[in-house]
Amino acid sequence: MLDLGSGTGRFTPALAEAFGGPVHGVEPSQKMRAIAESSTAHAAVAYLDGRAESIPLPAMSIDLVLMHLSFHHVRDRGAAAAEIARVLRADGRVLLRSTFSDRLPDLEWMRNVPRVREIEMQMFPSSRDVTRLFAAVGLQAIALVAIEEQLSSSLAEYAARLRMRAISTFEHMPEEKIAEGFARLDAAVAEEKQPRAVIRPSDLLVLGRQDR
Ligand SMILES: C[S@@+](CC[C@H](N)C(=O)[O-])C[C@H]1O[C@@H](n2cnc3c(N)ncnc32)[C@H](O)[C@@H]1O
Numbered sequence: 647m648l649d650l651g652s653g654t655g656r657f658t659p660a661l662a663e664a665f666g667g668p669v670h671g672v673e674p675s676q677k678m679r680a681i682a683e684s685s686t687a688h689a690a691v692a693y694l695d696g697r698a699e700s701i702p703l704p705a706m707s708i709d710l711v712l713m714h715l716s717f718h719h720v721r722d723r724g725a726a727a728a729e730i731a732r733v734l735r736a737d738g739r740v741l742l743r744s745t746f747s748d749r750l751p752d753l754e755w756m757r758n759v760p761r762v763r764e765i766e767m768q769m770f771p772s773s774r775d776v777t778r779l780f781a782a783v784g785l786q787a788i789a790l791v792a793i794e795e796q797l798s799s800s801l802a803e804y805a806a807r808l809r810m811r812a813i814s815t816f817e818h819m820p821e822e823k824i825a826e827g828f829a830r831l832d833a834a835v836a837e838e839k840q841p842r843a844v845i846r847p848s849d850l851l852v853l854g855r856q857d858r
Contacts, residue, residue, distance in 0.1 A: 648708045648733065650698050651716020653678045655686030661712065662690035670703060672696040698726035701733050708733045711740045718744060718770050719814070723779055731783035740785060740853040743793075746773040751847040759827030765818045776851065786856040795848045800841035805831050 649658045652671030662669045667690025673679045674697040682693050696702040698713070698720045711730055720726045730740055745751070747770045750763060777787045798804040808831070816824060 647710045647712070648672060648701070648703065650701070650711055650713045650730070651719060652682060652693065653716070655682030655691070655693065657712065657714055658682065658691050658693070659686050659688035661710075662688050665710070667691065670694055670708075672698075672701060672703075699729060700725075701729045703733050705732050706735050709735055709738050711738070712743075713741070714743045715745075717742055717776070723771065723776070724782070727779045727783045727785070731780075731785055734785070736855060738854065739788075740780070740851075742776070742851040742853065744776075744849060744851065745770045746776065746849055746851075748772040748774065749849055759819075759824070759831065761819065761823055762815055762827070765815055769815065769818065773849070773851065780853050784855060785853045787851060788854050789850075789852040791850045791852065793848050793850050795846050797844045797846050799843050801831075801838045801844060802835045802841070804844040805835050 647661050647665060647667075647669045649655075649661060649669060649671045652658045652673045653675075655671055658669055658671040667688075669688075669691045671679075671682060671691060671693040672695075673682065673693060674695070676695070679693050679695065694702050698716070699722045711734060717723070717726070734740065745766065747767045750766055750770070773790060780787070798807060805828070809828070819827075
């Protein structure tokens with residue numbers, strides 16, 4: 647298996663546990679890989695330097711590719727699709743967990759942070775564009791599944807997590823808009839009497855060769 651854009655290895659050992667190894671976590675950031683190697687090491691997992699556009703693995707060596715929130719970071723998505731098709735076995739599957747511009751969820755914090763929606767419309771590719779990119783290299787969309795993901799158990803916890811700015815949307819926002827958004831979010835947190843889970847709808851695109 648291949649966890650492509652594995653970051654700090656949040657899911658990489660879980661893939662090995664669920665399906666057996668070997669699992670390759672391919673990640674371009676040396677810093678992320680170092681964290682993965684020290685905090686999410688697993689006997690069946692190897693973290694490798696590489697990127698979606700240039701995967702350091704042989705042709706037809708992979709049964710399952712997972713891209714969890716990494717596809718929209720890829721600069722040359724056409725090259726990435728071609729590389730994924732190269733390493734994937736004939737009956738292999740690609741799981742692409744992403745946000746698509748034509749299926750943006752109405753997030754709690756989108757209502758609270760101004761301009762987020764427009765920024766994310768530009769940041770994320772549409773499901774149609776992604777489907778077309780993969781079709782061009784022989785991989786068809788088998789399913790586009792809406793899944794629900796619990797982000798936190800309360801709005802307060804969610805706001806605290808957002809303050810870490812781990813979401814790339816912030817990189818495109820001016821500081822005054824971010825401050826304005828957090829002021830609104832804090833007001834909503836102050837009104838939260840009972841902790842309420844923040845649940846985010848999200849998309850999983852499953853791809854594979856059609857004739858299989
Ligand atoms: C939001 S993180 C997701 C990490 C991990 N998959 C997770 O869900 O915890 C996005 C990751 O994509 C990586 N990335 C950026 N450009 C990439 C590329 N061209 N190919 C593969 N990964 C890339 C980043 O370094 C980062 O680790």
